[in-house]
Amino acid sequence: MNEQKNRILNKINILNLLIIVLIFVADRFSKIKIINYVLSNNKSIYVNDYLNLELVWNSGIGFGLLNLDAGIWYHFISLIIFFVILAIIYLMIKSSNLDKIFLSLVLGGALGNLYDRALYFSVPDFIDIHFNDFHWFTFNIADIFISLGIILILLKEVFLKKHEKN
Template sequence: MRTNDTHTPTPNSVVWGPLSGFVLTVALIGLVIDQGAKLWLLYSVDLGSTGPYRLLPVLDIVLVWNRGISYGLFQQYSDLGRWLLAGLTVVATIALWIWSVRTLDKFVALALALIIGGALGNGFDRIYHGAVVDFIHFHVGTFSWYVFNLADVWIVAGVIGLLFDSFFRSPNSAAK
């Protein structure tokens, strides 16, 4: 159970809070790992020319340029669409940062940091490459999961953390 209130505002709570250093550090580590993997695969391995690579019977490394959002939804082939999605990423990241500034719960801060790091990783891709670099492909038999990247892993882990917090850790949890 929680020992403190996660929504108590602090002075200057829009800019910096008690766990902001932690959130910033985790988000930047996630961003660096994500971008490092993408840059390595694009420019050292030259995945676009040399791939795909089968790592396991159920795991391939392939190159997919995702011009949409999660699961390839809302594909954008125009510059206007690309910049609208980039703008949405900025707005969402700012909103998540403000939420993280107000939290006093390290678990929630970690979940938000993962989402922020993932959003920044995919946002940088969209701005620099015009599309998000996806490369991890899980498949079993004829079932194929969508192709994703490490930033997506961070986002999903963060969302799972927030859901876990909401249902199992919060004082007003539906589980009680």
């Protein structure tokens, strides 16, 4: 029984690692492609009336909040992000299998953005969703998975807690 449980846990851990790596690679690939395109063509990409791919360098935190120069505050925020990543890894070790999957989404995206912070001293954001003159925050693939993982964790907590009460 213990051997079968260990095999199942190993498969789950491999799945989580695969999710993290795939998100990291997809994020890196998308950022490299958009950076190379913009540097070569010196323009953004018009997709449709609601979506452009436009490179914006974000030295702040998620969705361009707290945009900072690469000074002491930038390094302080980067250090906090590093410790949040360590906390996510700790939570993954202690969490249920479903939570591990959701945390893998967050971790894959967080590692992608942290890598950019170390490499470029900012994060390349490029997905620009807009309606007429209203533009949502520009974001990237990593931000999508970070947000998705957090939303899924919150939904699970809300609906499972509600279900447990009934």
